[in-house]
Structure formats: structure tokens, C-alpha cells
Amino acid sequence: MLRQLHAWPGVILALLLIVLATSGAVLSTQPLAERLVTPAAAPTTQVAELASRVAHQVPGVERIERRPSGMLVARYTRGADSGAVRIDPNSGAALGPYQPSPTYAWMRDLHRAFFIGTPGHAMAGVGAIGMLLLSFSGLVMLARRQGGWRNLLGSIHGNGQSRWHSQVSRLLLPLLILIGASGLYLSADTFGLVRDGMDSDASFPTSVSQGSRVDPGQLTALRNVALSDLRELDFPAQDNPQDAYTLRTAQGDGYVDAVDGRLLGYQPHDLARHLYEYIYQLHTGDLLGVFSPLLGLAALGVPLLGITGLVLFLRRRRSVTHGDAKIAPEEADCVILVGSESNGTWAFARTLQQGLMDSGRRVYSAPLNQGTRAFPAARQLLVLTSTYGDGGAPQSARGFLEQLDDLRLADDARFAVLGFGDRRFPRFCQYAKDVETALLAHGLAPLMARQDIDAASVPSFQAWAQDLGERLGITLNLVHSAEPIACSDYQLIERRLHQAPGDTPLVVLRFAPLGQPVEYQAGDLLAIQAPGAQTPRYYSLASDSDHGVLEICVRLCDGGLCSTYLHGLEAGARVSGFVQPHREFRPEPGSAPLILIGAGSGIGPLVGFIRRNARQRRLYLYWGGRVPEAGVPFDRDLDQALADGRLSDLRTAFSAGPQRAYVQDRLSQDAHELRHLVAAGAQVLVCGGRNMADGVRHAFDEMLAPLALSVDHLRAGGRYREDLF
Template identity: 25%
Template sequence: MTTTFRNAVFQVHWFLGITAGVVLALVGVTGGMLSFEDEILEALNPGVMTVEPAGRAALSPSALMERVAAARPGEAIASLELSADPSDAAMVGFAPRDGGRRGERRHVDPYSGAILPEPRYQEFFRTTMRLHRWLAVDDVGKQIVGASTVILIFFCVSGLYLRWPRRWGSLRTWLALDWKQKGRNFLWHLHSVVGTWMLVAYLVMSLTGLWWSYGWYRDAVNAWAESGAPTRAEIVPTADRGTPPALDIDAAWQAFAATAPAWSTASFNLPKDDGALSFRYLDADPAHERARNTLSLDRWTLAPVAHERYDDGSLRQKIGGSMFPLHRGSFFGTTGVVVFMLASLLMPVFAVTGWMLYLDRRRRKRTVATTAGALAALPAAPPAPAEKPILIAHASQTGTAEQLALQTAATLRDSGCAVEVKTLGALKPAELDGRRLLLVASTFGEGEAPDSARAFLRQLQDRPPRLARLRYGLLALGDRGYRDSYCGFGRELDQRLHHAGAQPLFDRVEVDDNDPAALRHWQHHLGQLSGNTDAPDWRAPDYRRWRLVERRLLNLGSAGGPAFHLALQPEDAADLQWQAGDVAEIGPRHSAARVDAWLAEARLDPGEMVTLGDVREALADVLARSHLPPAAPGTPAQAVADALRPLPHREYSIASLPADGSLQLLVRRMARPDGQPGIGSGWLTDGAHIGESIDLRIRSNPRFHPPADDRPLMLVGNGTGLAGLRALLKARIAAGHSRNWLVFGERNAAHDGFHADELMAWQRDGHLQRLDRVFSRDQPQRRYVQHVLGESAEKVRHWIEAGGAVYVCGSLEGMAPAVDAVLADIVGRDALEALAAEGRYRRDVY
């Protein structure tokens, strides 16, 4: 119910945003332009709205009015406004002509009585005001602006509801604007954070703006304000005193000044009947430009009969009588005007970012629909006899996760796997046991689940089922700009599933802002899962050129596949930079002999030039890095090139540091089902010659970077997993951190002691406090790294309690789950999950 309601609020929010947003942007900009209208006009009109006293004596009010009347014969003067500032012009109001509602108002020199010219640029601000209040189209525009103002109130409330973060008590979460955000995340971040900054201003502006849109609203506000007013004493009229004396304007002003000695501006409306004389004035330091006081004088005696002061009113009266200052922000002083002006000028930000987010969402939905169509067009692959289809579930807020889930499904189906794609919200955790599940989970807001996945997560939290037979892989989407909440939902989902007993197919893959390298790593796992490691990359790496400078067999006579130490150097020395734990993506090639054989069978010239995109290359070079199709003699070279599919990348843990002067790998030559060497390992260990160019790209792997401090570090691995552990040890030794413990397993000590001399030297020199090398086949009963950990349980517990970290690198099948189970037995499953959440238990397994 909550998710459905939230989705409904979101849909209404964005629909109104792309409709009323443009109107609100125009109203906001025009309102911002009007914020300092008086000050701007005054600055642009010297000698009109202000005058130069130059030692002159100001005319008395009556003399001033007489001179104005002489200059405008036949026109009745209705009001006079004077300022206590000697440099301000006076203002004279004339009676309306021909039954009009308002008469003309003109600035007058208070020292000479001369009527001053009309202020320049006044019409510009009048037009701006008409646009602001009714879009310059009278009643229709007034209704549109009124409706948009109501919508702005909805935006404030719904926007607050939609972005309400899990850590709602953190001011930084609410108000910090992170300029490191990118793409769609930055747009959403800008939209929501700036909206939060200005939330109060927008609510005040909208609630007061309705005053000019709807009479019923104005009446309601007035009734509310008057209900809080103190009871006033009724003024009892005196007996009829006959015809009032002639109006003495100067005497009336003197009486006013005697009662209200400290005023900044005062306005006197000439009476139309025998009523009291009324003055409206502002104090010398008024709360705002509408904080007016009213003083009524007896017509006969000029004695005060009523004095209503703004400062004496109740809060309700002040609010009810201050709609314009509240709307403009001047109710809160000059700072309020500036804040409200900025809020108004920022209104287009929401229209622009809202539209950009909407268009991006439309684009993503089109992409998802296209991908879904392509998936539907693929021939259905029958499931394996004893296995259900691989279930692919996505939790998406904007469509990205859904798109990647469909791409995942297409890749697996193309590899012959049966798949089923569903929204995570449509699943129940208890139904997943016994399945293979691939999850694509985006993180929304500050580490929260997308709306569609909240119910699923709640079920995992409230009623966690036992999922011991569930095997899952997780692709977590996030943005590192959110720091603490990066991939927050994906991480929580991973932890909840693991806590329920589910077993990972591979370690969680985290994607920073759609990072193509992380997505290639996900596709690498898909290849391992499907058994088809030849599927083309969704997006090929941007390779750099490196040279193979060393290749050395490490396990001569081994019962396992041959393992080699390789060293590569970049053509550009600037590429010699990475961190321990990072991964090398290799672009494999076919050997020259295999390419030549194919060309001979196809009867094509290896040097013939073909065009790929904007690049001209020899056909042999293109074939070397592509899947080789069946040779068809007579096919033109360009047609062959156009039909080629590039070979996918291969990933290898880096075994060295940049300070070593080369990028070093530990690669075991793998065999394909037909007995041929693996594409990547075969190229590196046999096909490529020393000195030959290698396509390589370094992928940052921050989840396996070493600890920054000198805490105890336990390193556990087997086989070629030693590569990543070797780089970590090198980094620790270079940093002077010696509390290191390596547990490494292979087959036979006589043949598989990879880098044995180096490891022994590190132990001898005190860089390795403990070294356990275990060889599974050197005794009748098989013995592996997990056995060493179990036998050293007390020591393991001591290292962890001392703040130590555990890093595991190597085989996902067999070694990694067994090590995980032993560690859970030693410290407890909850404690092990806590270690993982703290970053003290990390794995790089494959």
C-alpha cells in the first residue's frame, strides 16, 4: 500500500512538473525581478524619485498642494505623501477621471512644488508585474497562475515526502549539495537539495500568493486574522456639531506630527465628507514597507480619535495585514528579500531538471522496450533437465536496472540458458529457495530501495526465510558521490540474503554511475555462469598498448595446468599507475599462425585494407582480435570485416606495484572443451611473443584495495589467486606494515610453490609474521587452506579481535565458500557479516 501510494505521488509530481513547471518558472523569474523594484527604479531615476535639497527649505503641505493645483488646474488632489528623508520626492495623488478606479500619482519636488517627469522603466516593471500575476492575459492567466500556485504547495509537500531519507536526522543528508555527482544523479540531487533549501520560502510565497488569486482565500485569511484581534473600544459619535471648519492642511499635519513624532513616510487622504482626518504612516524604522499605522484626527479639534499601530496588533493581524511583505520576503527583513529573490530566480532550475529527468526516463524506457523486444525475438532455450530457468530480478527507479536486467537475460539466452525476468517487487523471498537468481538493484536517494523493491526488502527484514538452496549474483548500481550510501540498497540486499543462508554465485559487483568496466566484470561472471566466455562485451574496453617483456613458467612438472609469471610494460610510461588489488583487462588475440591459416582457407590477402568506423586497418589485424567465422572463399574482405565480432576481454589480478616497473600477472593456461588453449590465457602464455604488443586496460577494484593503516592483515588464497595477494603484500611492505599472515594453497610443494623464494625472504625479513603454505596432494588425505584456518581458530580470532582484516583471493568454487564457512564457525555468522559491512572481510574470487 505504501509503495503504491508513493508511486502515485511520484507520478502526479512529475506530471504536474512538466505541465505547471514552465508557468512556475516564469512566475518565479518575474517575481525575482520585482524583488528590488523600488530600489532599482530609484537608482535609474535620479532627480525624479529623489531630489537634491541643496540647502533649500521644504514647502509646507498646503503651499505644496497649492503649487501642484496651479500646475494642474481643474484636477482635484486626493492625497499627499511626504517623506522624512529630505532627498525623497513627495507624491501627489489625483482624483480618478471619468469614473475610473484609481487616479494618477506623480512625484513632486517638495522644495519647489514642480511636478517631476514620469520615472523611466516603470512600464517594464508594470509589464513584469502583469506577467507575474496573470501572465498578461487577464482572468484566464489569473486562473492559471492561481492553479500553479496550488500546485507549488503540492510540489513542496510531495517533494519532501518523496526524498525523505532514511537518515532524516542528518543535516548534511538534507542540505549538502555535492558537485561531484554526474549525469542523472546530479540532476536529481540538484532538484531535490535546492528544493529543500528553498522549501520554506516556496511554501510562504505560495500560501501568500493565493491572496491575489482567490477571493474566498482572501476572505478566509482576513476572518482568521480578525478572530485573533483584541476587542476594540467603540468610538461613540458626538452630537451633530454642524458644518465643520475649513480644512487647514498645515495644522492637520502639525497635529499628526505631534502625535506620531517618529515617522519615515506619511500619507494624507483629503476627506470627501465631514468624517475624521486620516493619516497612514510608517515608523522611522518600520518592520517592513506595509507595516502601516493609521491615525485619525477629529475634524473640529484636530485631537486624536483613533490610533491603530501595526506593532500593537496580534500576530494574526500582522500576518493577515502583511500578505505582500510575506510574499516578497521583506516581512523577514532585507535578508528575507534576498532569500526570496534567490528562491524565485531558482524556480527554472526545477523546470529544467524536471524536464531533463523526464526526457532521460523516457529515453531509458525506450531503450528498455527495445532490449525487451530483442530478448523476445531470441529463440527460447530449453532449460536443463534438472534445473529451473535462471531468474533475473530487477529493482529500478528510473529504468536503468531494468535495462541491464534485460541485457543480462539476452546475453544468457544467447549463450543457451533459459531465463525468466521479473520485477523484484513481484517476488516473495520464500519462493526463491532452490533457484539461481541474478539481481540488478539500483539505489535510490540516500541508500534506499527503489519503490518497487521496498515490500521485498521488508519481508527479508521482518520475516527472513531460510534460503540455504538459493544461489544468487548481485549487480548493485550506485554513485560514489553519495559516499556513505553508495550502493546502499544493493549492499543491504546482499547482506540480508546472505544472512538468510543464500550462497553467492560470485561476489557482489558494484557499478559507479554505469561504469562500463564494472559492467564488463558483471558480464565476465555471466560468461562463467553460462559456460560461454566468448560472448562479446557490451562495451569494449578502451585498451592501451603494452609490451610483453617477460614470461616464465612457474610450475614445471605440475599436475595442474602450466602457470606463468608475465611482465608487461606500457608504451606510454604515464600508464604505469594502479593500486594493489586492481585488475588488468586483456584484449586477447589469435596467434599469427591461426590467422594466416584462416586467410589461406578463405583465399584472402592478409594485407588487404578494410574500414571499421573511421579507421583503415589490415584485414589480418582485425581478424586477430575477432571471433573467426567459418572461412568462405570468394567473400570480399570488407564483407568479412563487417560481419566480425570482437573477442571479449579477459580479467587477471595484478601481481605487482607500479614501483616494480612492470605490470605482472600470474596466469594459468586454460584448455577449451576441444583441447585448444583458452582465448586469453592461450594468447598470453603461448600465442604472444616477447616484445609483442598487448591490448590492456586497468580496472580499478576499490573493494580489494589494502587497508590504509597498519592493522593486522590475513591473506587467504589458492592457485593463481596468489597474484592479487602478492600485490597486497608488496603494498603493505612498502608502507612499513608487517603484521601480515599469508595462507596459500596449491597441489604439490615440489612443483607449485609459486614465488616461494620471495615469500620465504619476506618471512625471514619480518614482513610476513606468519606464512602457511598448504599443498593438497602432498599427503594421503587432501588438505586445503580452510583446514589451516580451522586448526588455527584461536589465532584467527585473536587477529580479528585486534582489528585485523581478512582478504580472500582465488577460486570461487570450493575454496571461497569453504573459507567463508570456517570463518563463520570461528567468529560467528553475524560477526562475519559485520566485518564485511565494515570492509574488514573482502574477497576477489572467480
């Protein structure tokens, strides 16, 4: 729902917002353009002093205006001639004729009313509302993408338009919200929906002093006003002895007696007037002075956001299959509902749908969150869903379980669930399990047992489809081609091998990216597909993009195609792969202690977290290997981190060493200290094999029992995270 709330207004209002943003960007340069041709006034200059100088040097002067940029304009009438000149604020001399820029005037009419008056003002107001709606919905979506509000300022991952859209959005959102809110206020003022205080004008005095008018430089009321506070000063008519100076300042308006200099009928601006002027100057950039183009640059981000957003919208529209247009939901005998975070699951759903339709089935497909409705003719409900993060619903499935009561099928309908996930996550395909449990509780009968697919395995999907076809009495020999993933090339620049008798070789590989740089953090995943392999393998990164290299730690697995391939690489060799964000396995920001636990190649991302510990929060690393003779991977980095305080302590355990121990044994030995760290808010990050992780969880459950805590308690609060393989 949130994505639609963000996407559709953006598509509908794209042209309107681009026009408003572009014209606003041009207008934002006007204060700077005026300042560039305006001398700076002395800070002690008074209005009286300026008025006296202008009166002597500009015959027939009737008004002095001070524009928000600081430019001074004097308007005069000399017989039948009238005009305006720019004024030097220090000497009062005319600098040249003043002629409003036709370009800015044209842009102002376009920006405020689209050249059509009142209807145009209404369109500008709609544009302001649209900008606010897009800004706030985009902010919430960005927080979700980053894994929560606390990670909002973290590095943004992804490729192409999606990453650019998110990066520009985060950078400009504060200014876009400011522009939208101030623009909406000004539109509301145009239609009289808010009070701007303009109706509180000063009353003209009933009488003024009679006698000879003195030089304005001697008028007390004008001597008490600094030039920086002046808005307008109207001179009294020469042929009207009852006239007075009209003074408008930033604080209020009034009249000045031309004979004795008294301030008459002064009306201070109320809160509404001050608010209006502040918002007006904020929206126009006048308040920012020479920095007003910054507001224009923010506005120019709108066309970029519009273009990238439109591309993403069209891509999603193409990627989401809503079934054969001839099949209405009420007519479908088979329904496919899809839960996907990044549209990867939709590729499998399309292949399945086409196969079923080729077999004569009437198939309707939709996102899970659009599938809680009536399908009276449906005999089969097929759910294909991925899992987001630690067991959560993917984007297109959010709200499905909460609205499940609205799902209605034929009485004899049956269902099947196919989960997609990654076995390295502790709660592998958990959302698919939750959907199956909920459908059973809803009273639906299963067509077949749930199956979970690891790493988007095509053979596993094809085998599941064949089983499904047999149960439906049709042939489903599906040919699925995975959608190509944009890969980059990387060159191996260094390898460090760790091996010793009795141990499995382990190598640290450092790659340099070739071509366009990518962004990544320690803990993200580098996917590499070995020649002849059907699917890529994922390796945790030990480096950030700031380091300019991608480092991984790989243990040689018996019969492992990719690990054998990587161990055989020599410096200079090139590999192809891509980086995948892994937001669920990162340290929480802040100063709370970190307890890092790994074994074997699981040390990789943990070293990356240590390297990034610039604030020197307390950080403890526990690592387990097999024999001490093989050494500790990244030993030079760890020694440096211990020396400069980024690493507080390093505890190692070797399962086949002279003092045989496992990493969980070291944790139990330090139970008292670790218990205090957890009580102080420490976060625990575990990376390595599943057997090691089981032992670590057991050790923590025992040490936390006196605190009435457990691993499950920490996990629920995001303070215990695992990256397992």
C-alpha cells in the same frame, strides 16, 4: 515507491511548474527595478515631513503609497484629471509620472491565475503542492544517494544529467521549499482557507475636531511614524470637514485628526496579519530588497530540474523492462524479478528474458519491489539482484523482503538467485544471499544453487544461463553485450616506482584528466580496462578533484593484465577509464579521531583522507610493506602531513625487514592507546588485502574486549569500514 512519488508528479506538473517558476522569476526582479529608479530616503524621515512636502508640491494629492521596494507614489485629482507620480522621499518633489509596468502586470496575472480567474488560482495552488512534494521527496532521495543525512553536503558524484540534477537540487532545495510553502499559504488565503487578519480594519471615528486643518507636518500622529513603516496615507477630502487622514502602517491602521493631530481608532495588526504580510513579502521577494533576483534565480532552476528530471525519467523507463506487453503477470510461466541501484543489472535481465522468450517461454519481468504479488501460472522465479553498500537492498528492491508474504506462485514453482557484486566489498553479494535465505524460508524450492557474479562478468553470466537452460530443458546460449559506459581520457604526468630486492614492485601514477573535468573524492574508484581485458579493474583514488589530478597506487600482480599494463606506462601515455563513487569507504564528518590501516597499495585512499584533514582531527596511519628499502609510497606527502599536524602519527611494519612485523602487530603493541581512541568515538578505515584485513580484525577484537565491543559492533555503527582486494 519514493522514486515514483518523485517522478510522476514531476512529469505531470512539469509544464505548470515551469510556467509558475518562469513568471515568478520575472516578477522577482520588480523590487530591484523599482529601487534602481528610487532615491534612498534618509533614515530619520518622518511621514509628517514627507506629507507636508508632497502636499505643497503635488496639487490635489489624495494618497501617498509606499511600495515594498521603497518607491513612493502620490495619486492626485485635479478637476477632471487624475493620475500618479513618483515621489522623491527626501524633497517630496515629483520625479515623473508613475505608470505600472504592463509586463509585470501581465506576468502577475499569469503567475497567480493563468488568466482564467478562480480556476487559475486553484492551478497555482496545485503547483505549490507539487513543488513541495517534489522538494521533500527529492531531499530524501538525495540523502539516500549520498549515503545518509550526515553526507548530504558531501561531494556529489555521477555523470551527465544525474549529477547536474542532484547538484542543482541540493543548491536550490531550501529556496524551492520556501517558495512552495509560501505559495501554498497564499493560495489557501485566496480561497479563505486561512485567516490573514484583513478583516480587522480600524473603525472610522464617530467625530473629529472642528476648525482649521493644520499643515500635515505639524500632526503629532504622523510625526511619530517613520517613513520606513508607512504603507498608505490617504488625505482628507477638502470639501468634507468630517473627514480625517487614513493611515496604514506596518504595525497597524488608524485615522489621524486633521485639526489636532490625534491618532483615532487605531487597530494594531494581529499575528495573522503580520504572518500574512511576512509570507507575502517573502514569496514576492520584497523582503529581500535588492537581493530579490536571487529568489528568481532559484525559480529558474525549476526548468533545469524539470528538463534533467524528464531525461532521467525517460531513461529509466526505457531501461526497465516490464516483460512482453502480451504477457500478463497471471499468464507468465516464468517471472524475472530484478534488484538494481543504477539499472546495470537490467541489461543482464533483458538478455535473459529475450533468450527465454525465444525458447517459447511466457516471461514477465519487473523490479523486485513490484514483484510481491500472485503469479498463479509461474513455474520458475528468477531473481537477478545487485547489492547496495554494505549488504543493503538496491533501489528497485527495497521493501521486497518485508512484503514477501504477498508473493504467491504455483505449488510446484522453483526459484534461482543470481547475485551481482564486487568482491572488494566485505559483504559480497550479501543482498542476493538474503533473498535466497528468505525464499527458502518462504517455502520455495530452489531450481539451482545461488551463484554470485563479480564485476559484471559476462562469461560467468553466460555460464550460469547455460546451466539454467539445462535445468529447464532448453538451450540458452545467450549473447550478452554490456552497455557501453561513458569513459574519459587521462594522461600520465608522473610515475614513482617503489621496488627493492625481495619485494613486488609498486608504482604511484598521477593522471591529468583530459576534456571535461569530473568530480571525485579520495576513496572513489578509477576504472581502467587494459587492452585485451574483458572487464575493467578498479583502483582507489588518493586524490580529490580539487587537486586536478587522479592518483592511484598499483602493485604489480603476477599475471595481472591491468597491473602489468599500468606498470609499463611512461609519462605522456594516455589511458581511458571512468570514475565510480565509493561512498561506503569514506571518513565520517566531524572531529572524532581516525585510525587508518593499510598494506601495500592500500595506502592510496588513506593518503587522500590525510590530505583532506584540514581541520587537523587526530589521525593515525598504520601501514605495512615487505622491505623498508622499497620506501613508503607517498612519503613526501606523509612527511608534510606530519609536519603540519594533519597526521598525528605514522607506524610502519615490514614483514621481511630486520624487525619483522605485520601491521596487526603494530596495532597490538598500541592496543592501550587505540582502545582509548575507539572509546572516544574513533572510526577505523582498512584498505588492502584480505589476509591483512583478517589479522587486523582479530587484533581489534582482542583490544576491544575490555570495552565489551567488537569489530561487528563498530561496523554496525559505520565506524569500521573496509576496502579490500
